Amino acid sequence: MHPQTPLLLGCPITLSDLEDITRRGRRVALCPEARARIVASRAAVDAIALAGDSAPAVYGINTGFGALAETRIGERDVIALQRNLVRSHATGVGPDLGEAEVRGIMVLRAQVVAMGYSGVRAEVVELLADMLNARVTPRIPSQGSVGASGDLAPLAHLALVLMGEGEATFEGRRMTGGEALAAAGLAPVTLAAKEGLALINGTQYMASLGALAVRDALALCTVADIAGAMSLEANKGSKRPFDERLMKVRPHPGQAACASNLRAMLDDSEIMQSHADCPRVQDAYSLRCMPQVHGASRDALMWAAEVLARELNSVTDNPTVFLREDGGADLLSGGNFHGQPLALALDLAAMAAAELANISERRVEQLVNPALSSGLTPFLAPQSGLHSGFMIAQVASASLVSENKVLCHPASVDSIPSSAGREDHVSMGSVSAKKLAQVIENVRASLAIEIMTAAQGIDQRRPLRSSAAVERAYAAVRAVVPTLDEDRPLYRDIEAVKGLVTSGALARAVEEVTGPLQ
Incomplete structure (x- = not known):
């Protein structure tokens, strides 16, 4: 029987906590103190996004990515930039990861964002938590990351499902990400400035496995x-x-x-x-x-x-x-x-x-x-x-x-x-x-x-x-x-x-x- 006390995202977690969530179904929730940090860091990102074309160039918010970091992105394209980033980076191949490994990736990505240094809205973290608790499991192929700039491809497959795209498993059935969210009573998010980048920049694939x-x-x-x-x-x-x-x-x-x-x-x-x-x-x-x-x-x-x-x-x-x-x-x-x-x-x-x-x-x-x-x-x-x-x-x-x-x-x-x-x-x-x-x-x-x-x-x-x-x-x-x-x-x-x-x-x-x- 899994522990009844939810793990609080944004507070310190242990390897034992991770195993409880991934293998024994422990629930998660957002730490109240973490919410305040998330709101404050998001305000800093919004200030740049709302400044539009007059804002200084900030990587991943109003610029392209990687070798395209010097390419300035116009104000009206900031939302499309995040959507395109996630779609283009979902290039994973090979056998799918198991449920425990995917749940590990989910909780660790939620943990990073919940710490309040990513400038991501609280509703993004909460959707990840809700997916974990409802056992909506994104399909993540096991190959395609080189382990720097983060585990980009695997994490992009996770982010796709938050957008209502990609594929996921719910109650033993494979379906589209949007269908899985709907079946669990959840709604996808439209990723705002920096949020796509924040979801895929990290080591959570290799850390979970x-x-x-x-x-x-x-x-x-x-x-x-x-x-x-x-x-x-x-x-x-x-x-x-x-x-x-x-x-x-x-x-x-x-x-x-x-x-x-x-x-x-x-x-x-x-x-x-x-x-x-x-x-x-x-x-x-x-x-x-x-x-x-x-x-x-x-x-x-x-x-x-x-x-x-x-x-x-x-x-x-x-x-x-x-x-x-x-x-x-x-x-x-x-x-x-x-x-x-x-x-x-x-x-x-x-x-x-x-x-x-x-x-x-x-x-x-x-x-x-x-x-x-x-x-x-x-x-x-x-x-x-x-x-x-x-x-x-x-x-x-x-x-x-x-x-x-x-x-x-x-x-x-x-x-x-x-x-x-x-x-x-x-x-x-x-x-x-x-x-x-x-x-x-x-x-x-x-x-x-x-x-x-x-x-x-x-x-x-x-x-x-x-x-x-x-x-x-x-x-x-x-x-x-x-x-x-x-x-x-x-x-x-x-x-x-x-x-x-x-x-x-x-x-x-x-x-x-x-x-x-x-």
């Missing part, structure tokens, strides 16, 4: 710890490398968090007690170095989350309206729409998340390879040779890991000049965000493969029991996927375990034993 993906990636860090604990038990590994003393002499916070999780999950295990005196001195790195690898990913993702949290409450408009104490205003043109801060963070986030799958696949290899698995059957098959067991599950994970290596090439190192050279360096942060979202999907599938493989390994250690927390994870898996007694198609099993991961049910099951994991 990136924020949701980083939230997912941080949750997967905990899932990776659970998967690793299950694999360690299945392969008769040791928990000694996770000793708190070792963590304190190399005090990276992510490493400490992972080791703390592993210690909490590996308490009182019959399997571990059964091999306390075995001759094996050290486990493979994929088991022994989980705190160092998972922890490094966690630290990198936490930094990316900090960057995104700042961006959620940043003004990315251009020009930006600054009110003066004497009652006047300065409209400053700058580059806050440039996506480089996000592009770098999201590229790093993709690499960090990919490592969770990289090491996970190696743990799967430890379980299915009879030369490494401490007595488990080859490929965990019930009768090796006649049955192939988890042989190709490991291959599938390897495929996902390899794909991630391609996706982790940083988009932020590229730039292609646009707008006749005026926009001569761009961030490609939209590509960084899109790649990250795909990496997260691949990591989720890889971890699901490890979890179901480890559960099969635990079956083969019976009658010995693993720790209470690992047994709880095992039980959650067995509630949706039975033990492999003979070969069967495993794609349904993978999807079922992915469902446990995505819903958070697996982590919640473990935390019933351990308390909150980090």
Whole structure:
């Protein structure tokens, strides 16, 4: 059930707030204090617009855009200028974004405008809020932004719907923007001076996709710890490398968090007690170095989350309206729409998340390879040779890991000049965000493969029991996927375990034993 208290646009919001709105349907409303700021900044824009041809040239109000910034626009064409801007910039291509990602774009664009530096009327912000609350979802294609001058093309598809154009979904049906608004009891707006520009100048595409993906990636860090604990038990590994003393002499916070999780999950295990005196001195790195690898990913993702949290409450408009104490205003043109801060963070986030799958696949290899698995059957098959067991599950994970290596090439190192050279360096942060979202999907599938493989390994250690927390994870898996007694198609099993991961049910099951994991 989503929170009943509306989020107030124009007041600070968090990554958790964003997830509540996009995925759990939390309502939004305009912050009362924000309304006063909006009215004041709009008055500054109106003063320029009403001055007509005698007003000084101000970018985007009475001039063209980009390379046409020096082209003066006459007073009678100011409204047409905004309409033409939105229409001409709606050039998105590729598959459509999902509802959660579009809702993220909507709320973040509304948040920027509500902060009162954009010179946009309150009714524009209120229409965005009403669309969110009524679940009118604009169709936004996923490709077409270079991540500077803002995510122009994706945001233009959003702005089209506010004008009653473009396409949107309402109550599960695709229709024109105007039809969707009417069906929801809403009316389009006629964009006034600067409003079209204010709706498309910003980083909200990459911020929405990136924020949701980083939230997912941080949750997967905990899932990776659970998967690793299950694999360690299945392969008769040791928990000694996770000793708190070792963590304190190399005090990276992510490493400490992972080791703390592993210690909490590996308490009182019959399997571990059964091999306390075995001759094996050290486990493979994929088991022994989980705190160092998972922890490094966690630290990198936490930094990316900090960057995104700042961006959620940043003004990315251009020009930006600054009110003066004497009652006047300065409209400053700058580059806050440039996506480089996000592009770098999201590229790093993709690499960090990919490592969770990289090491996970190696743990799967430890379980299915009879030369490494401490007595488990080859490929965990019930009768090796006649049955192939988890042989190709490991291959599938390897495929996902390899794909991630391609996706982790940083988009932020590229730039292609646009707008006749005026926009001569761009961030490609939209590509960084899109790649990250795909990496997260691949990591989720890889971890699901490890979890179901480890559960099969635990079956083969019976009658010995693993720790209470690992047994709880095992039980959650067995509630949706039975033990492999003979070969069967495993794609349904993978999807079922992915469902446990995505819903958070697996982590919640473990935390019933351990308390909150980090």
